[in-house]
Amino acid sequence: xxxxxxxxxxxxxxxxxxxxxxxxxxxxxxxxxxxxxxxxxxxxxxxxxxxxxxxxxxxxxxxxxxxxxxxxxxxxxxxxxxxxxxxxxxxxxxxxxxxxxxxxxxxxxxxxxxxxxxxxxxxxxxxxxxxxxxxxxxxxxxxxxxxxxxxxxxxxxxxxxxxxxxxxxxxxxxxxxxxxxxxxxxxxxxxxxxxxxxxxxxxxxxxxxxxxxxxxxxxxxxxxxxxxxxxxxxxxxxxxxxxxxxxxxxxxxxxxxxxxxxxxxxxxxxxxxxxxxxxxxxxxxxxxxxxxxxxxxxxxxxxxxxxxxxxxxxxxxxxxxxxxxxxxxxxxxxxxxxxxxxxxxxxxxxxxxxxxxxxxxxxxxxxxxxxxxxxxxxxxxxxxxxxxxxxxxxxxxxxxxxxxxxxxxxxxxxxxxxxxxxxxxxxxxxxxxxxxxxxxxxxxxxxxxxxxx
Numbered sequence: 001x002x003x004x005x006x007x008x009x010x011x012x013x014x015x016x017x018x019x020x021x022x023x024x025x026x027x028x029x030x031x032x033x034x035x036x037x038x039x040x041x042x043x044x045x046x047x048x049x050x051x052x053x054x055x056x057x058x059x060x061x062x063x064x065x066x067x068x069x070x071x072x073x074x075x076x077x078x079x080x081x082x083x084x085x086x087x088x089x090x091x092x093x094x095x096x097x098x099x100x101x102x103x104x105x106x107x108x109x110x111x112x113x114x115x116x117x118x119x120x121x122x123x124x125x126x127x128x129x130x131x132x133x134x135x136x137x138x139x140x141x142x143x144x145x146x147x148x149x150x151x152x153x154x155x156x157x158x159x160x161x162x163x164x165x166x167x168x169x170x171x172x173x174x175x176x177x178x179x180x181x182x183x184x185x186x187x188x189x190x191x192x193x194x195x196x197x198x199x200x201x202x203x204x205x206x207x208x209x210x211x212x213x214x215x216x217x218x219x220x221x222x223x224x225x226x227x228x229x230x231x232x233x234x235x236x237x238x239x240x241x242x243x244x245x246x247x248x249x250x251x252x253x254x255x256x257x258x259x260x261x262x263x264x265x266x267x268x269x270x271x272x273x274x275x276x277x278x279x280x281x282x283x284x285x286x287x288x289x290x291x292x293x294x295x296x297x298x299x300x301x302x303x304x305x306x307x308x309x310x311x312x313x314x315x316x317x318x319x320x321x322x323x324x325x326x327x328x329x330x331x332x333x334x335x336x337x338x339x340x341x342x343x344x345x346x347x348x349x350x351x352x353x354x355x356x357x358x359x360x361x362x363x364x365x366x367x368x369x370x371x372x373x374x375x376x377x378x379x380x381x382x383x384x385x386x387x388x389x390x391x392x393x394x395x396x397x398x399x400x401x402x403x404x405x406x407x408x409x410x411x412x413x414x415x416x417x418x419x420x421x422x423x424x425x426x427x428x429x430x431x432x433x434x435x436x437x438x439x440x441x442x443x444x445x446x447x448x449x450x451x452x453x
Contacts, residue, residue: 007179011058011059017040019045028131051076052075053133065242067085081236103115106132108154109135109144130168139194142184143220158214170197250332250335260306277350278349280308285424290418291318294393301329309338310337351423359385373390374392374441378414385412397425403426407433411437412436417440
């Protein structure tokens with residue numbers, strides 16, 4: 001038996017290759033699926049089956065792409081009208097060598113969610129591991145707010161956990177679809193491995209009875225990025241196959257300017273310090289590691305995307321991140337990096353940055369507005385700067401009319417990166433007096449400055 005886990009950075013997405021003999025199956029594959037084919041070939045196995053534990057919301061599924069390359073059969077839950085693959089009924093078993101992969105209905109996160117219980121018949125009839133999708137994570141459980149009936153979904157999840165999953169046995173290994181940092185669950189533990197027994201003894205959600213579980217889930221405050229609706233549609237109907245060429249084209253400053261004039265989104269993926277010092281006017285600043293989390297809030301699927309960096313290192317990896325979110329519209333990148341633009345004689349914009357001490361010295365200024373763009377849960381748990389106004393970064397573009405254009409706006413997040421994104425949004429929309437707080441609220445606290453709770 002072989003088992004390999006693949007991690008999609010940024011999305012904290014886990015997918016798996018499991019095999020026995022000359023066969024292998026892939027669980028919840030990502031769209032750039034070459035890694036599974038290479039792994040199967042290394043073990044001299046053929047991928048015959050693909051399982052989707054549910055219709056994912058945060059990334060484009062890779063089963064259609066992988067099936068097109070391997071001829072494997074796609075299995076998914078029967079309680080949604082998927083336009084591809086075959087529905088897997090509760091109790092259905094697929095054999096992979098000496099392994100039995102048994103389907104169990106485990107609704108809650110989504111109505112059609114399934115878990116895959118693996119038994120190695122060459123050793124025992126007892127379950128060995130279970131692929132739980134977004135039902136159970138290390139230290140947490142999946143979100144239940146995506147169907148419009150949070151209380152009903154929570155009750156279904158509680159039943160799935162306690163009637164379909166936990167009775168499998170304490171020693172059963174848990175293989176979830178996400179790890180720490182995923183938007184599909186809150187406070188997921190950074191544990192590479194866990195078991196049902198360990199979760200039963202440590203996971204706070206598993207200690208709650210049905211009423212307490214439902215009550216807690218209903219009270220949760222979560223955000224639903226707008227791109228989720230696109231992912232849900234693509235993952236129900238089947239996404240298009242990836243384009244043959246995935247490398248972005250190099251563009252001169254003149255070409256970038258022409259793209260921008262035709263409505264392209266210029267996306268600067270540098271750090272806040274580099275962006276603040278100088279950038280292409282009207283560009284948006286999402287740092288490399290933040291693309292997976294925030295592109296889906298800020299970008300549409302029709303306007304071309306032009307990337308701006310300093311040294312253009314490993315841009316293929318950046319493009320892969322976009323494609324995992326369904327963005328096949330990356331048109332190119334600024335050849336020569338930002339220095340090519342700055343040396344071309346084109347206009348350059350800048351955003352002022354302050355230290356926590358700079359802000360502390362201006363708190364009494366009536367012209368000052370402090371804008372906190374952190375997740376509301378972070379603000380509630382860690383505290384805030386007294387007098388600050390809150391607007392979550394993902395929702396900021398829709399709330400610009402609540403901000404005064406005649407005041408000095410100091411924007412901050414946790415450490416300064418989302419603050420730079422927020423500042424770029426405001427400046428691009430005509431706000432002329434904007435400052436990004438470098439270090440964010442974390443720097444403010446470490447400087448020993450006052451916190452309101």
